[in-house]
Amino acid sequence: MTHNNSNGGPDSSAAGPEWPAGFRAYTGHGGLRADGDDISIVVSERPAVSAAMFTTSLFAGPAVVLSRAHAAGRKLRAVVTLAQNANVATGRQGADHAAEVVGRVAGLVDIPADEVLIGSTGVIGRPLPMDTIRAHFDAAGRRGTGAFTAAPQAVARAMMTTDTRPKTAVRTVGGARITGVAKGVGMLEPNMATMLAYVFTDADVPADELDEALRAAVDRTFNCLSVDTDTSTSDTVAVIANGAAGPVDRAEFAAALADLCLDLTLQLASDGEGATKLLRVTVGGARDAAQAKRIAKSVVNSPLVKTAVHGADPNWGRVLMAIGKNTGERDIVPERVTVAFGGTEVYPAEPTGETLAKLTEELRASEVEITVGLGIGGGTATVFGCDLSAGYVRINADYTT
Incomplete structure (x- = not known):
């Protein structure tokens, strides 16, 4: 298995990742934002199998409701994403608009409507600007599928809302490629899935095994991510496999998919709204992995821990607070x-002034790691998040104005 990402990291390729065999993509400006591409479509030229997971929010948007129904068939071939408008809490009109967009995409790429997944992300409570969207699809229809030349980086950019950079990743397994695109930097505390993340592969993987691999990957990656404790109404993660590259080793494919999802998770965490640092919290010695994840999430979600990390303040008392508030965990x-912060134990040890100065310097790094041992059993989990800065407040205070 080999891999690289294309988001400016040490493994990045100047040209960016490519789509797997048999996939094509389109981006364009549909009037959802003032300028820049805000509509994207990725489609497989051949039949495919799929797996998908969605938000558990009680206010799941029409895009999620419609996509859940389509995903149940496990034969998705295309994904359309509308950026800057979530089309949530828009009533019957919102559902009709989502269905119309799906129908237009299905007609454009000549596949059944129930093989199209739709994602919609952005402001809640505003109807889609359907006049401009219709005009856009009318023009796209006249150009035909010859306009489907967009690279993964372009699709990831067209999906962005308050993201500061596009998020893509690629892995290879045998002769097959796995390419992922994602967006999301706020309203991010996953339940069942997270933000918008789409994975495309030309590996030949049976639908049930694809579903199993996706759920296992999401559990260890996207569902271990939190920026601000808030679960979105629009969260969707999906994988589409068209089999163009033939069969691959199932275990290697599952490992590569999980590794790609981890790559995207780290990109999302480090680009959290207002973030200046990636925060990684590992809890070991728990009763089981579920307890470890609960405690780790409690630490990574604590505003006091996050602000201490932002200020490079090695205040381990806040970590103890975040553990101790889980009053139902009676075996702790x-x-x-x-x-420990980094590799330096701070509790129950009593750090010297020299150690505290060293810790403060280490906490100024772009990545900060906190490790907790519970001394109960063998359960362990690692979760990912970011610091909390004044930038987060400014972004969200002014979001719709």
Whole structure:
């Protein structure tokens, strides 16, 4: 298995990733934002199998409701994304608009409507500007599928809302390629899925195994991510496999998919709204993995921990607070708990002034790691997030104005 990402990291390729065999993409400006591409479509030229997961929000938007129904058939071939408008809390009109967009895309790429997944992301409570969207699809129809020349980087950019950079990743397994695109930097505390993340592969993988691999990957990656504790109404993650490259080793494919999802997860965490640092929290010695994840999420979601990380303040008391507020976890005993920043234990040890100065310097890095030991059992989990800065407040205070 080989891999690289295309988002400016050490493995990035100047040309960016490519689509797997048999996939094509389109981006264009549909009037959802003032300028720049805001509509994207990715389609497989051949039949495919798919798996998808969606938000558990009670206010799931029409795009999620419609896509859930289509995803149940496990034969999705295309994904259309509308950026800057979530089309949520828009009533019957919103559902009709989502269905119309799907129908137009299906006609454009000549596939059944129930093989199209739709994602819609942005402001909640505003209807889609259908006049401009219709005009856009009318023009796209006149150009035909010859306009489907967009690269993954262009699709990821067209999906952005408050993101500061597009997020893409690619892995290879045998002769097959796996390419992923994602967006999301706020309203991000996944339940069942997260933000918008789409994965496309030319590997030949049976639908049930694809679903199993996706759920396992999401559980260890996207569902271990949190920026601000808020679950979006529009979260969707999906994988489409068209089999053009033939069969691959199933275990290697599952590992590559999980690795790609982790890559995208880290990109999302480090680009959290207002973020200046990636925060990684690992909890070990738990009763089981579920308990470890709960405690780790409690730490990574704490505003006091996040602000301490932002200020490079090695205040381990805030970590203890974040653990201790889980009053239902009766098997956590303070005398057995350990806390470390980086590789330096701060509790129950008593750091010297020299150690504190070193820790402060380490906390100024772009990535910060907090490790907690519970001293109960063998459960472990790692979750990902970011610091909390004044930038987050400014972005969200002014979001719709």
